[in-house]
Amino acid sequence: xxxxxxxxxxxxxxxxxxxDESFTAAVVSQSELIxxxxxxxxxxxxxxxxxxEIAGLYADRRIVAVPSxxxxxxxxxxxxGMFAPVYxxxxxxxxxxxxxxxxxxxxxxxxxxxxxxESFEAHVQVARASLVNDEGQAAxxxxxxxxxxxxxxxxxxxxxxxxxxxxxxxxxxNHS
Amino acid sequence: MIDNWTFGKKIAxxxxxxxxxxxxxxxVSYRSISKLTDTSQWVTHTHExxxxxxxxxxxxxxxxxxxxxYIITGDVAFLEPYNAxxxxxxxxxxxxxxxxxxxxxxxxxxDAVERLIPAxxxxxxxxxxxxxxGDVDGVTKLVRSGEGKRTMDxxxxxxxxxxxxxxxxxxxxxxxxxxxxxxxxxxIIFGTLLCLLLVTAAGAxxxxxxxxxxGSSVGQIQSSSSELQAxxxxxxxxxxxxxxxxxxxxxxxxxxxxxxxxxxxxxxxxAQIAGQTASAARSGDATVSTAHDSIxxxxxxxxxxxxxxxxxxxxxxxxxxVLDIVAELxxxxxxxxxxxxxxxxxxxxxGKRFAVVAEEIRKLADRVAGSTKEIRGLIEDVRxxxxxxxxxxxxxxxxxxxxxxxxxxxxxxxxxxxxxxxTTTEAAREIELSTKQQATAVEQVNVAITSAAxxxxxxxxxxxxxxxxxxxxxxxxxxxxxxxxPQAAHAVFATHxxxx
Numbered sequence: 001x002x003x004x005x006x007x008x009x010x011x012x013x014x015x016x017x018x019x020d021e022s023f024t025a026a027v028v029s030q031s032e033l034i035x036x037x038x039x040x041x042x043x044x045x046x047x048x049x050x051x052x053e054i055a056g057l058y059a060d061r062r063i064v065a066v067p068s069x070x071x072x073x074x075x076x077x078x079x080x081g082m083f084a085p086v087y088x089x090x091x092x093x094x095x096x097x098x099x100x101x102x103x104x105x106x107x108x109x110x111x112x113x114x115x116x117x118e119s120f121e122a123h124v125q126v127a128r129a130s131l132v133n134d135e136g137q138a139a140x141x142x143x144x145x146x147x148x149x150x151x152x153x154x155x156x157x158x159x160x161x162x163x164x165x166x167x168x169x170x171x172x173x174n175h176s
Numbered sequence: 177m178i179d180n181w182t183f184g185k186k187i188a189x190x191x192x193x194x195x196x197x198x199x200x201x202x203x204v205s206y207r208s209i210s211k212l213t214d215t216s217q218w219v220t221h222t223h224e225x226x227x228x229x230x231x232x233x234x235x236x237x238x239x240x241x242x243x244x245x246y247i248i249t250g251d252v253a254f255l256e257p258y259n260a261x262x263x264x265x266x267x268x269x270x271x272x273x274x275x276x277x278x279x280x281x282x283x284x285x286x287d288a289v290e291r292l293i294p295a296x297x298x299x300x301x302x303x304x305x306x307x308x309x310g311d312v313d314g315v316t317k318l319v320r321s322g323e324g325k326r327t328m329d330x331x332x333x334x335x336x337x338x339x340x341x342x343x344x345x346x347x348x349x350x351x352x353x354x355x356x357x358x359x360x361x362x363x364i365i366f367g368t369l370l371c372l373l374l375v376t377a378a379g380a381x382x383x384x385x386x387x388x389x390x391g392s393s394v395g396q397i398q399s400s401s402s403e404l405q406a407x408x409x410x411x412x413x414x415x416x417x418x419x420x421x422x423x424x425x426x427x428x429x430x431x432x433x434x435x436x437x438x439x440x441x442x443x444x445x446x447a448q449i450a451g452q453t454a455s456a457a458r459s460g461d462a463t464v465s466t467a468h469d470s471i472x473x474x475x476x477x478x479x480x481x482x483x484x485x486x487x488x489x490x491x492x493x494x495x496x497x498v499l500d501i502v503a504e505l506x507x508x509x510x511x512x513x514x515x516x517x518x519x520x521x522x523x524x525x526x527g528k529r530f531a532v533v534a535e536e537i538r539k540l541a542d543r544v545a546g547s548t549k550e551i552r553g554l555i556e557d558v559r560x561x562x563x564x565x566x567x568x569x570x571x572x573x574x575x576x577x578x579x580x581x582x583x584x585x586x587x588x589x590x591x592x593x594x595x596x597x598x599t600t601t602e603a604a605r606e607i608e609l610s611t612k613q614q615a616t617a618v619e620q621v622n623v624a625i626t627s628a629a630x631x632x633x634x635x636x637x638x639x640x641x642x643x644x645x646x647x648x649x650x651x652x653x654x655x656x657x658x659x660x661x662p663q664a665a666h667a668v669f670a671t672h673x674x675x676x
Binding site for chain 1 (some may be wrong): 510543544546547550
């Protein structure tokens with residue numbers, strides 16, 4: 001039993017304790033002060049997605065490709081008895097198309113739309129007060145900047161927050 | 177041709193010539209002297225015969241004289257000559273016959289004399305007897321008869337003949353003796369002169385020839401003596417150098433002897449060390465064999481370790497697979513938690529409580545995911561360590577194999593070393609023995625060198641003697657040349673003196 005083994009045991013004990021505490025802790029809602037975000041990467045750049053703008057996070061979903069003049073459309077996917085188009089978020093943000101995006105989020109709203117991307121990093125909760133509206137730090141492209149509604153400093157970097165509704169609106173506008 | 181004769185041959189020839197001449201002269205002289213002696217003897221003989229003839233006549237005269245005296249006087253004293261003469265005359269005649277035995281004429285005359293003498297003596301005796309008887313008349317008658325006188329006359333005549341013949345012979349022999357003496361004188365004189373002449377000539381010839389030869393030889397001897405002197409000087413110098421070299425050689429041989437003894441001692445020590453090394457090599461061989469067995473055991477243990485490590489690697493892979501499932505479950509849990517949070521956000525107040533649980537589940541999933549990453553890292557470390565251990569172990573196994581092979585080689589090398597050490601031991605012992613023999617030989621050489629050095633010293637002394645002898649030989653040659661060729665010797669002396 002080495003130091004790593006001891007650390008693993010300590011981690012398991014901490015997890016067990018945390019799991020038990022989750023059922024014993026008092027319910028304290030601080031949702032008004034907390035913003036749930038998903039840390040992702042598009043291309044090589046870090047971004048954030050607001051959890052309030054998405055209806056679900058999925059991984060390794062089978063996307064059925066359909067012929068379409070829209071280059072950003074990857075196909076359609078079946079979710080909970082409904083079909084939703086899936087777009088390449090990197091292509092929509094003017095990045096090079098992703099080779100095989102594994103992750104996908106479903107945008108909230110009356111018309112479900114999926115956005116696929118390569119890497120999901122973590123679910124983070126930040127205080128709303130830490131959100132900043134500096135639009136020019138990470139997203140340099142004009143197209144990208146129009147889909148960014150703010151920035152948040154998390155995981156050691158200043159991450160732009162992608163405005164999903166803006167992206168959906170752009171797609172709708174392009175189709176109409 | 178005579179120049180080619182040897183010294184002894186020339187001397188012998190000269191002496192032979194002188195000997196022949198002396199022999200010839202001696203022979204001729206001997207012959208002449210013998211002849212002269214014979215002649216002298218014959219002369220003496222003739223004189224003796226003449227004396228006997230004269231004695232016979234004298235005795236007859238004495239007898240007749242005594243007879244006459246007695247007849248006349250009647251004195252017996254006068255008979256003494258008669259008695260002597262009559263008694264001795266026949267003996268003298270007999271001697272005379274002996275002396276003239278080689279002369280027939282004289283023998284015939286003696287026959288007559290021997291007939292007449294008894295008659296004469298008878299007549300005388302008759303007269304004496306008559307006188308003694310006193311018959312003077314008868315005596316006178318007898319005398320007057322003349323018988324006695326006739327007999328005496330015959331005897332005188334015969335004796336005269338004998339005397340004459342003897343005197344003739346005497347004269348003849350005197351002449352022969354004179355002739356022989358003259359011949360002998362002539363032979364002696366002329367032979368001596370001839371001999372002197374020939375001997376002188378031969379002497380001059382031999383002297384001249386020998387003088388040339390001896391002079392030439394003496395010259396050569398002088399030259400040779402000079403060369404011998406120079407050679408003796410060189411030999412003396414060389415002998416001194418040789419003596420010095422012998423001394424150095426003797427010193428070197430002594431050092432060599434000491435070195436040989438040291439080598440022998442070193443070889444003995446080498447043999448002892450080689451023996452110890454052989455023992456150590458045999459011990460090392462046994463140790464290597466034991467080590468080889470140990471390495472074989474280690475090889476088996478290493479194989480077991482490798483197998484266990486491979487098994488550990490497989491188990492790690494299985495753990496990794498399980499961990500993938502855990503990670504996937506954590507990820508799915510996280511997704512479910514996120515989705516639950518999303519759903520809870522739209523579920524009013526009840527959803528908030530559910531969102532808390534979902535948040536806790538998500539945190540738990542995050543922690544599980546983090547722990548899974550750590551475990552994956554640990555497993556990767558374990559796998560890497562296992563792989564490294566396997567590679568290291570396989571390397572160790574190969575090293576063990578190489579070590580086993582090397583140990584086999586070392587064992588073989590030890591065996592070879594043992595054999596070589598045995599050979600070395602034998603060689604060292606042979607070296608020791610050879611070196612001892614060499615030391616003995618060197619001692620013998622040292623003794624021989626010492627003897628040679630002694631001989632060199634003796635040679636040096638002999639060289640000095642040779643030099644002295646060469647000098648004396650030169651002096652002797654000059655003296656000899658002075659004896660045989662004074663002029664040449666004078667010239668040689670002048671040259672030698674100027675050279676000196």
